[in-house]
Amino acid sequence: MENVNKKILLVEDDLNFGAVLKDYLMLNDFDVTLAKNGMEGFEKFKKDTFDLCILDVMMPYKDGYTLAKEIREKNNEVPIIFLTAKSMKEDVLKGYKAGADDYLNKPFDSEVLLMKIKAIIQRKSSDVKAEQVQFEFNIGKFHLNSKLRFLTFNNEEPIKLSPKENELLKMLILHENDLMPRELALTKIWRDDNYFTSRSMDVYIAKLRKYLKLDEDVEILNIHGEGFRLVVKNKVSV
Amino acid sequence: MENVNKKILLVEDDLNFGAVLKDYLMLNDFDVTLAKNGMEGFEKFKKDTFDLCILDVMMPYKDGYTLAKEIREKNNEVPIIFLTAKSMKEDVLKGYKAGADDYLNKPFDSEVLLMKIKAIIQRKSSDVKAEQVQFEFNIGKFHLNSKLRFLTFNNEEPIKLSPKENELLKMLILHENDLMPRELALTKIWRDDNYFTSRSMDVYIAKLRKYLKLDEDVEILNIHGEGFRLVVKNKVSV
DNA sequence: CATAGGTGTTAATGTTTGGTTAATGCATTA
DNA sequence: TAATGCATTAACCAAACATTAACACCTATG
Incomplete structure (x- = not known):
């Protein structure tokens, strides 16, 4: 059981914001893969295994909800957090129905996001039993x-x-x-x-x-x- | 797994609001125990087993954070959601450190709360091993x-x-x-x-x-x- | 309201363990 | 037979761990 960093898939079309957030998360010992739209996000999701996905909602080509549903089809366990500028009730509900674990309105405080990430990953990491490897x-x-x-x-x-x-x-x-x-x-x-x-x-x-x-x-x-x-x-x- | 209603401990000092929220939750098939301050909340917590605690932060005698810490000393599995009018970053962080699973600012939409509750309870109930009643x-x-x-x-x-x-x-x-x-x-x-x-x-x-x-x-x-x-x-x- | 007791964190210090590198010599291959 | 790859031992440094003590915080209680 190595102490390997948790891997986060970050999908965000605002390249500046995405890069800043990625750096911040990496400073906090997460491995971050950044994708700049839903399409690319799904490709990267399929190619690796992540401990958490952070999805922007409004993106070109493929929005966050659609991406979340696709991810859920492949993997029913991985936690998903939505980032959005919207705070409309309908959108929040739509997010939860798409399988969200949490929801965050932009602008948000990075420390708060960090706490949420830690809380969510902790909850999940109790399912370590997946380590059914031969030993x-x-x-x-x-x-x-x-x-x-x-x-x-x-x-x-x-x-x-x-x-x-x-x-x-x-x-x-x-x-x-x-x-x-x-x-x-x-x-x-x-x-x-x-x-x-x-x-x-x-x-x-x-x-x-x-x-x-x-x-x-x-x-x-x-x-x-x-x-x-x-x-x-x-x-x-x- | 019996099909028994999930039990919620609701601690809220605003009696009107508390009663309304309780009714709303009961309409949605939860068993709700209402306490009107932190003191009473802790007493009721000790006397029963709950699937979720919803705590108001600002309460007389004993605030939500203190109550959360006491609850965590007894049980660090049960999910906790904080309700608060505050939205200060420090308070949110304080809440997470006290072991919160989620955070909701008043006024909030009841449907959103409902979604969060369902999401959280679902997460927990998939932790089948959380059934550690053995002591x-x-x-x-x-x-x-x-x-x-x-x-x-x-x-x-x-x-x-x-x-x-x-x-x-x-x-x-x-x-x-x-x-x-x-x-x-x-x-x-x-x-x-x-x-x-x-x-x-x-x-x-x-x-x-x-x-x-x-x-x-x-x-x-x-x-x-x-x-x-x-x-x-x-x-x-x- | 002072204070003693219980609880948990941080600091300070020393020990153990693990991994790399260096040094030296042997083996294999072209 | 020179050049490269492998074998072994030892020296060294960094990280992980162990233990005790100091400190901060809260609570109950006189």
């Missing part, structure tokens, strides 16, 4: 629990793994007996592929080899210039 | 009554827990032996996730560890960068 693996006589970052050998006292050790081992296991390309680990785990991250990865391979020595049937092999391969010998069928 | 737990030789906030060791004199101690311990117990992510506790209990709340949480972990020392089989372990883990060793099967 338990067996490899030779080892068992890896990658949620607790524990590597257990033969029911002995578990070895505690660091986050990077854990991620790297998991990725090797997912490619068991097959090539795990250097580049893959570097881009996924180190989020950068250069000389230094590559050296760093070597250090971690060395650490993992040390742990895995306990089981002589488990080994990390290098494929020169390509990557690594986790092999398990003498595998018994169950 | 008694055994952990090692301890027994926690999280309603009375009593932690008992071996039938000795109970240790009184503060609201935060209690919530945190409960959350740890609900994740017994498993990871309880930092972020989860911070967003759920502290309602904010930043450097300071995180330090504060560390202080509370230290306090809990001190209490739990009585049973050497119960321990709170840290998983660096992830969260905490409450483990019970030498568990006997029953």
Whole structure:
């Protein structure tokens, strides 16, 4: 569970205002994707996963309500906040019917928006249970629990793994007996592929080899210039 | 899920307005309990279980913020909406910090309020796990009554827990032996996730560890960068 | 209305952990 | 056999955590 910034999709046709708001939100540790109309907003929505959408109502090509309905068809969970200059009751109701979580009239105070964002994201982030990813693996006589970052050998006292050790081992296991390309680990785990991250990865391979020595049937092999391969010998069928 | 009307606690000192609003809400199939000041509101809150609280901010004896804080100490799940004639930024921020879910300036349109209520209640009721009526737990030789906030060791004199101690311990117990992510506790209990709340949480972990020392089989372990883990060793099967 | 007690936050300090980089040597390939 | 890639250990620095104490705030109570 990494502490990754929450992602916000901001759709606003006023480019100046949009840029200012984007900067403000980014200063407050959100990842912001800005789209300048409903059309573009929907395209960007489909291509990524967001924790929150902030939609301007009045936009060319496709207004905020229409966009909200399209978003709701794809995703019934993501919170939506409308920004609007209107304060007419009909429009507000229309917004709620389109699936809004909140409504804000322009001009508004940026701190207030920030509070609302935090309140809304907090409510939703309780549904973290979506993290139904696999986190338990067996490899030779080892068992890896990658949620607790524990590597257990033969029911002995578990070895505690660091986050990077854990991620790297998991990725090797997912490619068991097959090539795990250097580049893959570097881009996924180190989020950068250069000389230094590559050296760093070597250090971690060395650490993992040390742990895995306990089981002589488990080994990390290098494929020169390509990557690594986790092999398990003498595998018994169950 | 039974088809029972949702219960609303409405605290409003303007008796006329309160009665009108109550009628309107009841016409829309809510069960409404009306209190005419913060004091009375808190009494009624303690005596029943509500799906939503609507609090006027300016009231004699006890204002809406204070009431909200008291309510939050008892229950930090129930949604709260503030009603206010003020629209000062400071007041709005104060409201959110007191744990508001939404904010409405008087005069407001009743239909808008209705939409907000429906939106908020819907959000909450999708949190099925919010059905955490369970409040008694055994952990090692301890027994926690999280309603009375009593932690008992071996039938000795109970240790009184503060609201935060209690919530945190409960959350740890609900994740017994498993990871309880930092972020989860911070967003759920502290309602904010930043450097300071995180330090504060560390202080509370230290306090809990001190209490739990009585049973050497119960321990709170840290998983660096992830969260905490409450483990019970030498568990006997029953 | 002063004050003691309870609660929660912030500060101060020290410890642990994790990750990168450096240094050195070996292996593979062209 | 030079150049590049890999292996391993150790040194270093930054971030996360642990603990205690100081502080601020509110409430109940004499």
